[in-house]
Amino acid sequence: MTSQAVPSYEPPQVRRIVTEIPGPRSRELQERRKAAVPPGVGSVLPVYVTDAGGGVVVDADGNSLIDFGSGIAVVNVGNANARVAERVKAQVERFTHTCFMVAPYESYVAVCEALNRITPGDHDKRTFLVNSGAEAVENAVKIARYATGRQAVVAFDHGYHGRTLLTMTLTAKSMPYKHGFGPYASDVYRMPMAYPFRWPTGPDDCGPEAAAQAIDQISKQIGADAVAAVVIEPIQGEGGFIEPAPGFLPAIADFCRENGIVFIADEVQTGFARTGDLFACEHEGIVPDIVTTAKGIAGGLPLAAVTGRADLMDRVHGGGLGGTYGGNPVACEAALAVLEEIEASGLVARAREIGEVMLPRLRELAGKHAEIGDVRGRGAMTAIEIVHPGTKEPDAARTAELARRCHQAGLLVLTAGTYGNVLRFLPPLVIPMDLLNEGLDILGEALAG
Numbered sequence: 001m002t003s004q005a006v007p008s009y010e011p012p013q014v015r016r017i018v019t020e021i022p023g024p025r026s027r028e029l030q031e032r033r034k035a036a037v038p039p040g041v042g043s044v045l046p047v048y049v050t051d052a053g054g055g056v057v058v059d060a061d062g063n064s065l066i067d068f069g070s071g072i073a074v075v076n077v078g079n080a081n082a083r084v085a086e087r088v089k090a091q092v093e094r095f096t097h098t099c100f101m102v103a104p105y106e107s108y109v110a111v112c113e114a115l116n117r118i119t120p121g122d123h124d125k126r127t128f129l130v131n132s133g134a135e136a137v138e139n140a141v142k143i144a145r146y147a148t149g150r151q152a153v154v155a156f157d158h159g160y161h162g163r164t165l166l167t168m169t170l171t172a173k174s175m176p177y178k179h180g181f182g183p184y185a186s187d188v189y190r191m192p193m194a195y196p197f198r199w200p201t202g203p204d205d206c207g208p209e210a211a212a213q214a215i216d217q218i219s220k221q222i223g224a225d226a227v228a229a230v231v232i233e234p235i236q237g238e239g240g241f242i243e244p245a246p247g248f249l250p251a252i253a254d255f256c257r258e259n260g261i262v263f264i265a266d267e268v269q270t271g272f273a274r275t276g277d278l279f280a281c282e283h284e285g286i287v288p289d290i291v292t293t294a295k296g297i298a299g300g301l302p303l304a305a306v307t308g309r310a311d312l313m314d315r316v317h318g319g320g321l322g323g324t325y326g327g328n329p330v331a332c333e334a335a336l337a338v339l340e341e342i343e344a345s346g347l348v349a350r351a352r353e354i355g356e357v358m359l360p361r362l363r364e365l366a367g368k369h370a371e372i373g374d375v376r377g378r379g380a381m382t383a384i385e386i387v388h389p390g391t392k393e394p395d396a397a398r399t400a401e402l403a404r405r406c407h408q409a410g411l412l413v414l415t416a417g418t419y420g421n422v423l424r425f426l427p428p429l430v431i432p433m434d435l436l437n438e439g440l441d442i443l444g445e446a447l448a449g
């Protein structure tokens, strides 16, 4: 184990804007990038980062921005978290890779034990490790197909599951994720989502009605006995932080159980304390057959996991699962540090506190600005949906303008949503409360302009 404590480095926890955004140094780097990197890889805000930690991101021009993105819900424990840095440094100095499929090491097993313990349900579980969220979802589907001997896979409207062939097929939105990248994988079916704000009969009956529609369509269009798996995010991320109406997830989970369908919860974005529960499935007591995790798992090091019922996971033949880098020892040490940090710093409770500060303030803004059609989310995963006032018609242009205004003022926010009209907020769970409130002030000023 490690011998000496590493002093934690954190940039000063202040917002400080010293140039226009992006500044001259960032613009220079952006020009270099244009000649080296294809434009298909975008950046929300092309300020080039030199430091980050706590609740700020510092750029090459010396600007310090308030971070409401966490690198897309990844650095829940903060950037360069001291525990993560210490364990990573110690591991890098010992060995960086053997390949778990060649010669294994203890930290991989420890991460799997921990995930088996902390994911929903106290049944016997197994976990294996991969590199990305998409790879985790791909593997979950492979296992479900193998274990059931069935082929059809059900995904939902507004869902996002990644950019590989199968996972972009599972993803709902064409532009930019699928457009021009076909042909897609076969045997994927899409069902309606319980989207309370946009449900035709209103939010109250949305959960049961959407579940009934989805179950009816699955039964008629595919046949329940042909379905290997249902893949669903317990709160949809890229689709616009859509929290399924109450009752929807339990009804779908029950239907799966009754029909021998593997229920796969994609907790890649919602996991690791983000929503005010360790996993978002806990909110309605859902116990998935398989859970996929990634983003928040390892403080920014590339790692992902597939955790599932032992009787499903143990079915696959030896050598059928794996990958060269999956469960890299440096990433595993980072994951162990993240789990320690969540526990030691009470980050589940902290995510709830963040929600208790953000949601009332967002609702207050909605009361003042008719362009905010909906305020939603749980814990430190919240969003506002921007519409033309008095209607539910999405206003993507205004959403982009609001994001730009926030960026100019030193608040890093992300957009999302099928219609590009959602501003989403994912602060690191360690953000100081004064910065959180300052970020919301900036949002208020952006809306006032």
Ligand SMILES: *Cc1c(COP(=O)(O)O)cnc(C)c1O
Pocket: 131, 132, 133, 134, 135, 137, 160, 161, 162, 163, 233, 237, 238, 266, 267, 268, 269, 294, 295
């Ligand atoms: C980000 C995300 C993925 C894909 O993860 P990558 O690591 O980018 O491959 C899959 N599912 C959900 C819900 C996500 O948010």
